[in-house]
Amino acid sequence: MDYLPIFLDLKHKNVLVVGAGDIALNKIKLLLRSNAIINIIAKNICSEIKCLLAQNKVFWISQEFKIVYLENIFLVIAATNNTQLNQIIFEECNKLKILVNVVDDQSKCSFIFPSIIDRSPIVVAISSSGKAPVLLRLLREKIEALLPTRLGDIANIAGKWRKIVKKKFVNFLERKRFWEKLFSSIFVQHIINGREKQAISTIEKMIKKPNILIGEVILVGAGPGNSDLLTLRALQVLQEADVVLYDNLVSQDVLNLIRRDAKCIYVGKRAGLKSITQKKIIKLLIFLAKQGKRVVRLKGGDAFIFGRGGEELEAAKNANINVQVIPGITAGIGVSAYAGIPLTHRDYAQGVIFITGHKCINNISNNWSILSDPSYTLVVYMGSLKALEISQQLILHGRLKSTPIAIISQGTTINQKVIIGRLDEIDKIFKLTVGPTLLIIGQVVLLHKKLEWFKNLTNFNNIETASSIINV
Numbered sequence: 295m296d297y298l299p300i301f302l303d304l305k306h307k308n309v310l311v312v313g314a315g316d317i318a319l320n321k322i323k324l325l326l327r328s329n330a331i332i333n334i335i336a337k338n339i340c341s342e343i344k345c346l347l348a349q350n351k352v353f354w355i356s357q358e359f360k361i362v363y364l365e366n367i368f369l370v371i372a373a374t375n376n377t378q379l380n381q382i383i384f385e386e387c388n389k390l391k392i393l394v395n396v397v398d399d400q401s402k403c404s405f406i407f408p409s410i411i412d413r414s415p416i417v418v419a420i421s422s423s424g425k426a427p428v429l430l431r432l433l434r435e436k437i438e439a440l441l442p443t444r445l446g447d448i449a450n451i452a453g454k455w456r457k458i459v460k461k462k463f464v465n466f467l468e469r470k471r472f473w474e475k476l477f478s479s480i481f482v483q484h485i486i487n488g489r490e491k492q493a494i495s496t497i498e499k500m501i502k503k504p505n506i507l508i509g510e511v512i513l514v515g516a517g518p519g520n521s522d523l524l525t526l527r528a529l530q531v532l533q534e535a536d537v538v539l540y541d542n543l544v545s546q547d548v549l550n551l552i553r554r555d556a557k558c559i560y561v562g563k564r565a566g567l568k569s570i571t572q573k574k575i576i577k578l579l580i581f582l583a584k585q586g587k588r589v590v591r592l593k594g595g596d597a598f599i600f601g602r603g604g605e606e607l608e609a610a611k612n613a614n615i616n617v618q619v620i621p622g623i624t625a626g627i628g629v630s631a632y633a634g635i636p637l638t639h640r641d642y643a644q645g646v647i648f649i650t651g652h653k654c655i656n657n658i659s660n661n662w663s664i665l666s667d668p669s670y671t672l673v674v675y676m677g678s679l680k681a682l683e684i685s686q687q688l689i690l691h692g693r694l695k696s697t698p699i700a701i702i703s704q705g706t707t708i709n710q711k712v713i714i715g716r717l718d719e720i721d722k723i724f725k726l727t728v729g730p731t732l733l734i735i736g737q738v739v740l741l742h743k744k745l746e747w748f749k750n751l752t753n754f755n756n757i758e759t760a761s762s763i764i765n766v
């Protein structure tokens with residue numbers, strides 16, 4: 295973030311505007327809406343600002359800027375064509391720790407004005423940090439169209455009931471649930487359609503109803519890494535969560551989408567490293583849900599594909615806890631698509647098999663005869679630790695040594711790297727990769743060169759063959 299977005303209370307605070315032309319006028323109009331005390335320094339004053347002076351809405355204090363005029367000033371706007379004067383104002387404000395904005399000179403701004411969508415008291419401010427004003431305008435138009443004109447009335451009416459609701463529901467979670475239910479109810483439509491009496495009646499009825507806290511566990515698949523691949527329902531749930539327990543494979547971009555005041559607990563597990571046990575994770579899920587909290591279990595990919603989601607769901611159900619499952623794009627599907635490798639193809643593969651490189655708890659062994667059938671594409675999750683064993687068993691049971699393989703690391707992200715090689719090179723290739731990785735085995739890998747489409751925008755040479763690496 296180049297700038298921290300904050301909302302300033304300027305009511306009855308002194309603001310200094312140096313300049314009184316059309317550009318200054320635009321800033322003054324905005325400042326008037328915030329009820330600031332606006333002081334002006336300028337030699338020449340445009341007609342509209344003269345009208346504001348006549349109405350005592352702004353105050354003209356001098357024709358020339360002097361440092362003494364910065365005393366008791368909260369914020370300064372320099373809107374002059376005099377670059378030397380603008381520089382002096384900027385430097386003096388910095389010395390005195392006063393917020394300053396030199397119009398149309400971002401390098402001399404300690405704050406910038408965002409684009410504003412005003413549905414007071416609901417105010418949406420967006421900014422491109424000065425990088426793309428046209429894009430900002432287009433975004434503003436889209437947001438303006440989405441937000442009802444009477445959105446502010448919804449907030450105002452709710453605000454009048456805050457004390458009553460707080461008195462009725464002492465527990466924070468109870469209050470939160472009440473407001474979530476209210477804003478998802480017919481209450482909103484009543485206000486939008488101008489039916490205030492019906493809206494208030496809705497609040498009165500909902501307050502009288504007991505607001506019993508019922509916890510739940512929601513399994514959410516975060517997808518293969520790229521936050522753009524998160525489902526809409528998953529995003530909604532992340533915004534409603536009280537607590538989020540997340541894994542190692544969940545990307546930071548996805549974590550940034552979690553509601554800011556939700557508690558986030560890392561429960562990731564990585565091979566070879568000390569980490570929380572699955573038993574403890576399940577106990578924690580149940581403990582938090584029984585406190586009445588909405589607990590999201592956030593997993594990379596899909597929770598039901600090698601994510602142990604079934605175990606966690608089963609434990610929650612056994613504890614009589616409400617559950618939901620939000621599917622995610624599993625790595626095998628998402629990563630292969632971003633690598634341009636179709637897992638099935640009429641000319642190459644009649645089916646696809648997903649397996650994990652980790653063994654099951656009861657040590658059920660793989661059926662290598664089926665896995666070695668060349669008419670199936672084999673997708674291996676977490677295959678790095680058992681790469682050599684997988685290769686040896688497949689070759690032993692009939693797969694050709696020359697069978698094409700793809701090892702994809704950090705798939706679907708801008709750091710995605712694809713290495714193409716042969717089955718008998720598998721162990722050497724894995725030593726050159728950085729996890730997380732996905733292994734694809736089969737003739738469909740041959741289509742990668744023709745069908746690949748996703749490239750790292752900062753490095754167009756992110757596709758390599760095993761022979762070019764190993765022989766270096």
